[in-house]
Amino acid sequence: MEEVIAILCAIIGLPWLIMHYVTKWKQSPKITNEDERLLDEMYNLARRLEARVETVERIVAADSPDFRSRLTSGDDYHREIGLGDARPSLEKHADYRPAGRN
Amino acid sequence: MAARTTFYVDKQNKKVSGVCAGIADYTGIDVTVVRIMMLVLAWATGGAGILAYFIAAHLAPTKPTGLYQDQADAKFWQGVRANPSRSTGEVRAKFRELDRRLADIELHYTSRNTRLADEIESLR
Numbered sequence: 361m362e363e364v365i366a367i368l369c370a371i372i373g374l375p376w377l378i379m380h381y382v383t384k385w386k387q388s389p390k391i392t393n394e395d396e397r398l399l400d401e402m403y404n405l406a407r408r409l410e411a412r413v414e415t416v417e418r419i420v421a422a423d424s425p426d427f428r429s430r431l432t433s434g435d436d437y438h439r440e441i442g443l444g445d446a447r448p449s450l451e452k453h454a455d456y457r458p459a460g461r462n
Numbered sequence: 463m464a465a466r467t468t469f470y471v472d473k474q475n476k477k478v479s480g481v482c483a484g485i486a487d488y489t490g491i492d493v494t495v496v497r498i499m500m501l502v503l504a505w506a507t508g509g510a511g512i513l514a515y516f517i518a519a520h521l522a523p524t525k526p527t528g529l530y531q532d533q534a535d536a537k538f539w540q541g542v543r544a545n546p547s548r549s550t551g552e553v554r555a556k557f558r559e560l561d562r563r564l565a566d567i568e569l570h571y572t573s574r575n576t577r578l579a580d581e582i583e584s585l586r
Contacts, residue, residue: 396465396466396542399549399550409560410560413560413563413564413567427570
């Protein structure tokens with residue numbers, strides 16, 4: 361009796377297990393060559409841009425020492441300036457430009 | 463450019479034919495763990511594992527040198543092979559973070575100009 365169970369396991373159970381994982385692997389999301397090329401380009405672009413932004417941040421921090429401390433407490437900074445959004449609106453600063461030139 | 467989403471036999475880190483090193487490179491699992499698992503599988507299946515190993519070694523292409531720029535690049539592509547949509551999400555998150563940081567720099571300069579303008583205004 362035990363031999364029958366062992367043989368059944370080997371003949372039916374094992375291929376079943378293997379086929380189960382093969383079908384799962386086939387169904388998993390795949391990307392085409394074109395997608396892969398695009399993703400590679402995007403990823404490298406993101407890395408290059410990050411390096412550039414880090415350089416610019418260092419330059420800005422060297423230019424004005426209070427920039428770094430603000431970066432760490434970003435939320436407080438935006439509230440202090442009076443902007444809910446991180447993006448400064450152009451209209452707000454347009455008013456100050458003539459004053460700046462005088 | 464060679465594809466990064468195909469299975470390669472890793473001849474540079476091989477012990478026998480480089481299939482285990484290739485699996486480790488493909489999945490990101492430690493190569494020693496893969497080798498132990500392969501030995502256990504070969505023992506459990508009684509020779510079929512060894513046969514599968516040599517079939518894989520014969521069929522899979524050899525991994526070209528310089529496929530990845532560095533360790534971070536290799537890790538990224540392991541993530542892509544495991545789950546492409548999560549990796550694209552990560553790249554998008556990176557772009558958003560860059561956008562936010564650039565906006566911070568922009569805000570820093572624009573707000574500093576307004577402060578300077580206020581000071582000039584008060585001096586007049």
